[in-house]
Amino acid sequence: MTRPGPGGISFVCQSGAVGSAILDMATDSSLGFSKFVSYGNAMIIDESDIIEYLGKDPTTKVICLYVEGVNDGKKFLSVCKKVAKKKPIIAIKGGITEEGSKAALSHTGALAGSAQVYFGVFKQAGIINAEGLEEMFEVAKILEKTMKPKGSRIQIITNGGGYGILTTDAIVKNNLNLAKLGKKTVTELKKIFSSIVVVGNPIDLVGNATSAMYKESIEKCLNDSEVDIVLAIVLYQTPLLSTDVIDAIIDLNDMKKKPLIIVSTGGEFTELLKSNLENSGVPTYKYPENAVRAIRALVEYYVK
Amino acid sequence: MTRPGPGGISFVCQSGAVGSAILDMATDSSLGFSKFVSYGNAMIIDESDIIEYLGKDPTTKVICLYVEGVNDGKKFLSVCKKVAKKKPIIAIKGGITEEGSKAALSHTGALAGSAQVYFGVFKQAGIINAEGLEEMFEVAKILEKTMKPKGSRIQIITNGGGYGILTTDAIVKNNLNLAKLGKKTVTELKKIFSSIVVVGNPIDLVGNATSAMYKESIEKCLNDSEVDIVLAIVLYQTPLLSTDVIDAIIDLNDMKKKPLIIVSTGGEFTELLKSNLENSGVPTYKYPENAVRAIRALVEYYVK
Numbered sequence: 001m002t003r004p005g006p007g008g009i010s011f012v013c014q015s016g017a018v019g020s021a022i023l024d025m026a027t028d029s030s031l032g033f034s035k036f037v038s039y040g041n042a043m044i045i046d047e048s049d050i051i052e053y054l055g056k057d058p059t060t061k062v063i064c065l066y067v068e069g070v071n072d073g074k075k076f077l078s079v080c081k082k083v084a085k086k087k088p089i090i091a092i093k094g095g096i097t098e099e100g101s102k103a104a105l106s107h108t109g110a111l112a113g114s115a116q117v118y119f120g121v122f123k124q125a126g127i128i129n130a131e132g133l134e135e136m137f138e139v140a141k142i143l144e145k146t147m148k149p150k151g152s153r154i155q156i157i158t159n160g161g162g163y164g165i166l167t168t169d170a171i172v173k174n175n176l177n178l179a180k181l182g183k184k185t186v187t188e189l190k191k192i193f194s195s196i197v198v199v200g201n202p203i204d205l206v207g208n209a210t211s212a213m214y215k216e217s218i219e220k221c222l223n224d225s226e227v228d229i230v231l232a233i234v235l236y237q238t239p240l241l242s243t244d245v246i247d248a249i250i251d252l253n254d255m256k257k258k259p260l261i262i263v264s265t266g267g268e269f270t271e272l273l274k275s276n277l278e279n280s281g282v283p284t285y286k287y288p289e290n291a292v293r294a295i296r297a298l299v300e301y302y303v304k
Numbered sequence: 305m306t307r308p309g310p311g312g313i314s315f316v317c318q319s320g321a322v323g324s325a326i327l328d329m330a331t332d333s334s335l336g337f338s339k340f341v342s343y344g345n346a347m348i349i350d351e352s353d354i355i356e357y358l359g360k361d362p363t364t365k366v367i368c369l370y371v372e373g374v375n376d377g378k379k380f381l382s383v384c385k386k387v388a389k390k391k392p393i394i395a396i397k398g399g400i401t402e403e404g405s406k407a408a409l410s411h412t413g414a415l416a417g418s419a420q421v422y423f424g425v426f427k428q429a430g431i432i433n434a435e436g437l438e439e440m441f442e443v444a445k446i447l448e449k450t451m452k453p454k455g456s457r458i459q460i461i462t463n464g465g466g467y468g469i470l471t472t473d474a475i476v477k478n479n480l481n482l483a484k485l486g487k488k489t490v491t492e493l494k495k496i497f498s499s500i501v502v503v504g505n506p507i508d509l510v511g512n513a514t515s516a517m518y519k520e521s522i523e524k525c526l527n528d529s530e531v532d533i534v535l536a537i538v539l540y541q542t543p544l545l546s547t548d549v550i551d552a553i554i555d556l557n558d559m560k561k562k563p564l565i566i567v568s569t570g571g572e573f574t575e576l577l578k579s580n581l582e583n584s585g586v587p588t589y590k591y592p593e594n595a596v597r598a599i600r601a602l603v604e605y606y607v608k
Contacts, residue, residue: 001540001570001571002572013466014466015464015465015469016464016511017464017466017467017511017539017541017542018464018466018467018470020541021467021541021568021569021570022569024541024569024570024571024573024574025569025570025574025590026571027571027572028571028572066466068466068469092470094466094473095469095472096473097473097476097477098476099472099473099475100472100473100476103465103468103469103504103506103508104469106465106502106504106508107465107466107508131593132470132591132592132593133470133591133593134590134591134593134594135593158321159321160319160320160321160325161319161321161407161410161411162317162318162320162322162370162372162398162411163319163321163325164407164411165319165372165407165408165411166322166396166398166404166436168399168401168404169398169399169400169401169404170436172403172404173400173401178403198410200407204407204410204411207320207321235325236305237305237321237324237325237328265325265326265329266325266328267305267306267328267329267330267331267332268306268331268332269306269328270328270329271332286329287436287437287438288436288437289435289436
């Protein structure tokens with residue numbers, strides 16, 4: 001079993017196996033961890049004590065929690081309310097069905113309780129509820145790496161039309177908003193680009209997109225007050241795109257103007273470039289739907 | 305850009321970029337392809353012509369479709385109805401929101417039409433509707449690799465309690481059924497295993513599970529008439545589990561008694577073992593929720 005690199009995620013886990021599998025998995029991804037606590041039966045200290053500690057821990061930016069049962073509900077609510085104001089807490093409740101809660105009883109002895117009560121407490125405390133392990137760590141990634149958005153208006157930039165459409169659908173389905181570019185941005189981009197580029201939302205740079213075109217369009221969107229979040233789809237399979245697009249994205253992200261999220265689907269080469277981006281603080285996703293699901297959590301934590 | 309290996313998936317795609325990104329991605333996974341068709345504006349032949357051809361193509365086992373708009377709805381419905389009886393069709397409709405359909409108009413010129421009409425046609429034709437690209441290829445994997453289940457009763461085997469609980473929750477949330485082991489199976493497994501093993505659903509082999517314990521329990525479940533599908537969670541992070549568990553699983557899967565699905569989360573080593581399993585025809589998933597989502601499609605196609 002390998003260990004992940006250092007980072008801002010702390011994982012509080014009532015299941016040893018979930019914890020060790022995720023830590024091992026994280027080694028291959030660009031998820032960096034600060035603390036990992038497997039607390040099992042919670043006989044002496046419990047999840048609330050650990051969350052309270054992590055709330056004060058300077059190297060913890062995001063808290064992930066896998067919990068089967070909480071012993072002291074009032075304590076949990078009051079601690080999480082306090083901590084979630086300072087840093088995001090993402091939780092999965094194991095045993096949200098009757099059958100699952102029976103399994104929890106024979107696992108950690110936890111009295112799983114009503115799922116609806118848990119979801120209510122999560123909402124009151126400002127805890128982000130993840131539906132599964134994949135979602136938890138995709139959400140942790142965006143919250144660890146990027147910054148607070150001012151609103152929920154997302155601008156899409158793509159070099160693949162189909163990806164732009166799927167991303168648009170995902171944004172609308174997740175109750176987020178499509179940005180409407182300011183007039184100045186539209187005029188300037190139309191002046192630079194040939195007429196086959198669609199300057200709307202999505203901005204479709206089409207199949208002959210270059211690194212310079214990405215740089216121009218991302219930069220203008222970051223400077224447009226009508227845009228809160230930039231989601232750029234970068235497909236390296238198109239012929240004119242060279243790898244210096246990575247440097248351009250990293251430089252633009254380093255300006256820390258707005259959240260900048262990347263979507264790239266591909267094989268070994270794409271994965272290598274994805275690691276470069278993530279190690280430089282740019283959250284990158286394989287599929288549009290997963291990126292948008294993570295952005296929804298970012299917006300819910302900071303804006304809604 | 306790399307190319308995936310041969311296999312039974314054929315992908316019919318109205319977007320060139322979606323197609324080439326997915327083909328590139330598939331090279332790193334164990335998804336094997338038979339045909340890939342990027343048909344764009346569909347000026348001469350359309351999606352229905354291609355699906356009709358693939359319906360008769362002996363090397364195509366599963367058809368994946370990314371479609372923005374269908375020109376001839378009646379033709380599409382009648383072709384898909386016929387083909388979907390012989391082999392599964394999994395479809396994503398691009399432009400299911402008003403905003404997404406506007407983007408489709410400037411992409412392929414497709415008139416996207418009402419999403420509800422599409423979903424109705426998909427249902428009538430027996431087409432599996434995928435919510436996104438990740439789901440489409442996770443579903444394609446299970447349908448390409450495994451066999452027809454007799455019913456929807458799933459037996460979970462795990463060496464991590466938390467994973468068993470998350471899987472149980474996912475099965476119930478997806479309206480699938482938990483198997484109830486036959487008395488003979490329970491008696492026999494209790495006789496073999498120590499008392500800390502939980503013989504129920506999940507069967508929890510706990511942290512000191514061995515390859516022999518997996519072999520025994522999977523075999524007995526495959527032979528139990530109360531079980532339709534076996535979902536085994538295999539976490540290689542536990543100390544006593546050796547890699548010969550892979551050979552045992554492959555041998556059991558080769559008997560072709562029932563669908564056998566594996567969940568393994570982990571780093572480089574886990575991914576290597578996952579490739580071994582998949583190349584031998586065992587569909588393997590990183591997370592329980594994703595495996596169960598794929599099983600739901602398998603059951604919906606063959607059973608419901």
